[in-house]
Amino acid sequence: MRFISCASYYGSGSSAITDFVSEFENVYSFTDEEFRFIQDPDGVSDLEYNLVENFNRHNSGHAIKRYKKLVGFYCGNIFSKKYEKFFKGNWKKCSDDYIDELTDFTYKGWWQYDLLDKGDFFYFRKRILNKILKLTVWRNQPERTLNTMKKEITYCAHPTEKKFLECTKRYIENLFGSVSQNADIVMVDQIVPPTNLKRYIRYFNDIKVFVVDRDPRDIFVLEKYVWKDGIIPSDVEDFCKWFKYTRNHRLIEQLNDDNICFIQFEDMVYKYDNTAKKIADWLGLETNEQAKKMQYFNPENSIKNTHTWTKINCDLAEIDYIEKELYNYLYRFEEG
Incomplete structure (x- = not known):
């Protein structure tokens, strides 16, 4: 099975890629739902750290319990349907099988x-x-x-790195394969983060990851005046610190290799044809297979959410501050 995923920083427009790829008939898309169980705290990556890299008779067993708790959370309930509705009852089953395969033995303790x-x-x-x-x-x-x-049950598990990766790859493929109708390519949003990607792609036999970013001025204006959800700072100085903090990894990590491709959201809007071809070529998708072209992603609609500081009555002094502090991250619209 071949996976495609987007990794972003919050509000950076990764859904543009998700929607675009979903227009190809040979891709099974899990829509914009975020499947974060690999990267989340207590997720698969933390499980590897505690079972393989930093084994400890107490921490390792407890890490399995924390993962089981995360699995329970992502099962959802009558008030909030989560993963089970996508996997048709296979989420907990596949996760339990995964835990059993990793566990050496258990005892009451x-x-x-x-x-x-x-x-x-x-x-x-x-x-x-x-x-x-x-x-x-x-x-x-x-x-x-x-x-x-x-x-109380105590879990004992200390797999080798090789065994852990084999079990994890099998777990992920069984899980998504249970509902993907034998599709060769599966589109899953946010299954890996943009940071430390070389660690996360080890959990897949075949994955292509898009790291998507966006002009910080638009992210700031949309958060402060439109979204208003409080997940990121709306104070301009804190926002600039947060923006640098979340992108700092790009100073030392290589984001363009055989498995990773960096995409600027605005290029999907202002340079659609060239960017669409670049994406399709990199993924090995044929343009004649884009049966639902522009049905999910239409640049004419998305352009409304660019250059927002010129469309919304906002504090231009804050925009000036962002332009100075985050100069290297600005999108050159005049070039677009």
Whole structure:
């Protein structure tokens, strides 16, 4: 199975690529839903760190529990349908099979983080009871500890890097293959981040990743005056710090190689034909297979969300500040 994914920084327009690629008839697209279970905290990458790179008898077993908890979260519920609606009931099943394959053995046992996971009250109640028992009934048994978690399961897993990668590749392909109708190419949004990509592409047999960015002036104006969701800073000085902070990896990481392609969102709008050909050629897609051309991504619609500081009544002094602080990240519209 061949994967295509977009990696972005928030609000940078990666859906333009997702929509464009979805127009090809030989691509199975999972739409704009973000499948972040590989890169999220407690996700697959963290699992590899704790099981393979930094194995520890406590941390490794607990990392599996944290991954199981993440799987449960992404199952969704009656109020918020998440991954199960896309995988038709296969998300938890494939994830459980993956965990079983990585696990060497289990036993009934616990440690302090199992207590903490049940909340501060549960943890401190147990500690207080333990102290009382040691001062009274167990005063001659200083090493004894109250066991309030007799049914707790501890996971033991220490796979080699080779085994972990083999299991992970099989897990991902089984998961997406369960619903992709035997498609050769699958489009999945945000399955990897733009940072540290060389680590993440190891989890796939074949993946092409687009790192998408956008003029910071548009991101700032859209956040402050349109989106207003508070995920990124709307104070201009903090915004510039955040923008540099999230893109700093590009100073040391190579984003253009056989598996990674950097795309500027505005090029999809202002240089559509050339950029579309570049993308199709890189992916090995034939233009005659673009059966739904411009049905999902239409540059005439997206152009409305460019050069926004000239269309919205905003503080131009803030735009001047961005142009000075983030000069190297500005899109040259006059060249577009």
